[in-house]
Amino acid sequence: MCDELTLADDDANLAVRGLSRRDFAALSAAATAVAFGHAQQAMAAGAALKEQAVNITTPDGACDAFFVHPASGKHPAVIVYPDIAGSREAYQVMARRLASDGYAVLLVNHYYRTAKAPLLSGLTEWRTPAGAEKLKPAIAAITTAGIISDAKAFVGWLDSQAAVDTKRKIGAAGYCMTGGYTVRAAAAVPDRVGAGASFHGGGLVSDAADSPHKLIAGTKAGFLFAIGRNDDARSPGDKDALKAAAAGHYVEAEVYAADHGWCTLDAPSYDKGEADRAYARQLALFAKL
Secondary structure (H helix, E strand, O other): OOOOOHHHHHHHHHHHOOOOHHHHHOOOOHHHHHHHHOOOOOHOOOOOEEEEEEEEOOOOOEEEEEEEEEEOOOEEEEEEOOOOOOOOOOHHHHHHHHHOOOEEEEEOOOOOOOOOOOOOOOOHHHHHHHHHHHHHHHHHHOHHHHHHHHHHHHHHOOOOOOOOOOOOEEEEHHHHHHHHHHHHHHHHOOOEEEEEEOOOOOOOOOOHHHOOHHHHOOOEEEEEEEOOHHHHHOOOHHHHHOOOOOOOOOEEEEOOOOOOOOOOOOOOOOOHHHHEEEEHHHHHHHOOO
């Protein structure tokens, strides 16, 4: 999870690239993607996409979101929950990549109760005092009940879209603090959400009665838990707890050779090789939708 320990790891990862935190923060998400050799490479095949900004009505208001999908046909849908820094350009690039592989992708602003996206310009901004202050009320406004009601609203909205194949199940992908949202979505709408992919997810295993790992048995979904090596070093029992909670469900819990945040394009720990490997496992999971 994102904390002072991962901050030190981020600095080490930037040092390998010859960058300081200030240097990295000066890069835009798009520039970061290009610099790390990743920007929109998956669209090289020329898949035509349609995208738009949308608003989804929830019990708590209107959630602004980014919807992207192949220009023609119907496709299985995927809800993408971004990391602690919220919906932004880096995640739009990532959403387009998934759409180019044949999915109708809804990138949501999980901070909509507080502000429209982008709340922060990039992941490194939340490390600043000003960024941290922006996030405090946004994070505080999110409740477990809200995550559940949001998931139901997102699924309902997707099922009303012409680009979505409602004969197929819906997938969910979450990063960092939203990794557990994927399990909560699958538990909230078990007949529709058929797969959840968590990348360097935090808070997946706890003693709480509604800990995400304890909800797996009540879903009808398969799961991918891609775990960072530094997260695993701090909570080595989580991967085993996730597997033990499978209860007959498909659960893939693997530690990757990269640090927390490695799948996010504008993260200091971004690792293209391991990110591509995790992405391939996500595609394999979503192929079952």
